[in-house]
Structure formats: C-alpha cells, structure tokens
Amino acid sequence: MMKMFVTERRNKIMELLHDKQRLTVKELSEQIGVSEATLRTDLNKMEKNGLLTRTHGGAMLNQQSEVDYDTSFSVREKQNRKEKSLIAKEAFQFIEEKQCILLDASSTALELARYLNEQMIRLTVVTSGIQTALELKDNPNITVILIGGVVTKGSTTMEGTLGVELLNKLNIDILFTSANGFSVENGMTDFNLYEVELKQHMVKKAQKIVAVIDHSKIGVTSSAPFASTDQIDVLITNDSIDSDTERILVNHNIQVISAL
Template sequence: MKMFASERRNKIMHLLHDKQRITVKELAKKTGVSEATLRSDLTRMEKDGLLTRTHGGAILNEYADNETSFSVREKRNKKEKSEIAREAFGFITEKQCILLDASSTALELARYLKHQPIRLTVVTSGLQSALELKENPDITVIMIGGVVTNGSTSIEGKLGLDILDYVNIDIMFTSASGFSLEKGLTDFNLYEVELKKEMVKRSRKVVAVIDSSKIGVNSSAVFAKVGQIDTLITDKPIESDIAEELSSYNIYLASPIMS
C-alpha cells in the first residue's frame, strides 16, 4: 500500500526513537519504499532539524528526541506554562464548550481547571488532560477517539473526528512546537498535526498558548496559519515589531506580565 510523505516521515521518526540510528536499507525493508525516496525524506527531515544524516542512514537529534518525549516537554518551562494557564483561564466563561489539545501547556490548563468551581464541557485529545479534568464534578469531559501509539499521551489520526459534529466548540486552546509569522503554528508529530488542523477548522475561536521559547521557531508541519489565530498568550511580552504585525492580523496578545 502506498504511503504518503507524512506517513513515511512519521514512520521514520518512530523507528528512530526505537533505535536512535538507522540505515536507508533498514528503512526500505521496514517501509517498502525505495531507497531514493527515503534518502529524499531524510534530507528534508534533516533540514527540519529532526535528524542528522550519516553515511547510509540517519541518527536521531537529541532535540527531536526531546520534542517527542512528553515527560521531557512537560517539565520544560513548567513555571511559564503554569502562568500561561492561569492567564488562559481568564478567557473562559461558565457553561462554555472548550477544546484542549494534547500539549503540555494545555495539560497545565487542565490541571488549573481541575480546581475551579466552573461548569464546562471540555473536549480533548490529551489522555492526561482527561484524567485531570474528570476529578472536577462540574466538568463534562469528552475524549476525541483515535489511535494511541506506544509512549504517547495523545490521540492521533482522524478516526474520532465525528464527535466534533455533535458539539459546538467555543474556544480551542492549543500549543505548538513553534510559532512564526511566516508559518503560524507548527508541530512535530505529523499525525497530531492532521487532527489539530481539523480542530482549528471546527472551533469558533483559537487561542494559542505558547511559551516565549517557541516564538520564531518553525517545526515540521503547519496546523494553523496566522490568520486562523484569534489570541496569542505567552509568558512575557514579545518584540514590538512582531506584536505590530500580529495586530495587523487582529490577533489579541496577552501575557501574565501585561495583565
């Protein structure tokens, strides 16, 4: 069966996470794809900073490995993410239906909501977020169905998208591996990106919750263009020239320091 480029590259990353290094010949056997095509994929993925080409194969970049390890991402910039979560809570009102992606920043928002006396419906693709939110009796939690891969804490793929046809999403809170004016919101996991694209389309308002370390960074694939974002919440004010350009897109900027 023919594999799309995004499927091939995600498969390559899964194999690299298992072995840390792999040859083109091994990849060809595992994927059934020609070595020429795989070499092209590896070149593209090296440009994206996901791996390093070696003679006859590739090794996993330490940065890319960290990006896909949720336990590592969860600990990174934790204080900033907690501050962003508290700021994001100010955009939520009683009886709304909100959507949380499977990001570590969205998990911080879920942990904050867990202790708030507010009636909400929360739709999420994050397994850990759902487990946190179920502890609040005032919150109705709806999980998006799909595939859970080994080592993942998120739902991947589009199998459960039909559930979004039965709910009206007031606000989607989403994070990303990177945000830039040129690309918008970008993420590493290509399967998650496909799901998040659909989430964005089906939400009335999109609030990006991004710690400042990700501003100006581009990851593998775009899931929301700048024009699709309504609000950007970060842990500290961003550079004035970027702020001015975002304002031209009618994107509202917020941070705990500005509040």
C-alpha cells in the same frame, strides 16, 4: 505487510532514524516494505519540512528533530511550570459558563485544566490529552469528552484522525492549543506528524483559537505546521514579545497577552 498511509509511513521513517540516526533508502525499503522510489519522494518532502537531511543514497536525522523527539511529556510538563500556570490564568478569562472548549494534549493545556478544576464553572471539555481528561474526570460541573485515537508508547495524547468524526458532531467555542514552536512566518508547528494531523482538524472546528505558548517556543519552528498565523485569534505567552513581532501579530488581528 499491510499498506501504510503516508503519515504512518513517514512516522515510521522517523522512528527508524531516531533509532539508527542514519539510514539508506535501500535499508528503509527493506524495513518498511515500500519501493525505493516512494521513499525518495517521502524523504525529499520530509527534508523540506525540516524533519531530516538527505544524504547520498539515504537520510540522516536533524539535530533539532532529535531534541524534539526526545522531549517526553513528563519532561515538558515540569519545564516552565510557573510560567504555564500564569498563562492558564490568563486563558481562563476567555471561558464562559456552559461553553464547549477544546484542549490539546500539551502541558500548558494541562495547566489550564488544573486551573479549571478549581473554579465553579459548568463546561464541556473536549480533549486529545489523556492526562487532561484524567485531571477533570471527577469534577461534577465538567463534562469531559476524550477524542478517540491511537496511543503510542510513552505518549499521553490521542493521535491520528480516528477522532475527527466525533469532532464533526460538536460545536466548539474555543480551542486552547500550544505547540513546539511558533513564528510569524510558519505559524504553530509541532513535531509529531500524527498529532499535527489531528490538530489541523481541531483548528478548523473551533470558532476561536487561543494559542497558549511559553516564551521558549516563540520564534521557533518545528517540523510541521498545524495552524497558520492568520488562524490565531489570541496569543498568550509569559514574556513580553519584541515590539516588531507584536506589531506584526496585531496587524494579523491577533490579541497578544503577556502573562507576567
């Protein structure tokens, strides 16, 4: 078996756990083809990240991880659609003519793409979202650049770091990104480790980070962080954030906008 990178190996562990719910280190070693010592290190790290729970001799899937994994893009796209549309309209105010903006593969970013498609504005849109690229591909005023990467089964996003070389050649004015969860302590977090790895590079490349997060994600922490609270410039949500949290965000120099 070809040697896996750490991220590939840990994603494979999660795939196997989602299939079996509980596995021993020995079973994982046989199926993945790496030593039990390596797998114990992986499992301990993944437990710290909230991906799984260690058991005697193995690991089992966390309930929250199962929920995250089973929420497909098609389902997420339909959730809170009206709220995401309001967020998209607020996000548009930060976009200027001839900018180069970066959209992740989230359903909220797709709503922003749909809104952009109705506007008379010239832009370059770089995205890791296949659906987002398709939404904008026929707009004569918008140049669409799709970040390269791996497309996994059932996914609408480019994953992995194959697109990093392309990102490094571009000057990105604004990144609009969503997440499975956002909290002051942990920042923006997501479930898919491949996607997290790419998003970390996207965050580093953009001059401004605009978090577009519907209310259901606020106060939630998913598996792995890709943007710390200090890296976020603007947070747009569809509901009022409690005063204590908003005060903390403002103290972090984050502009908070409620798209009501």
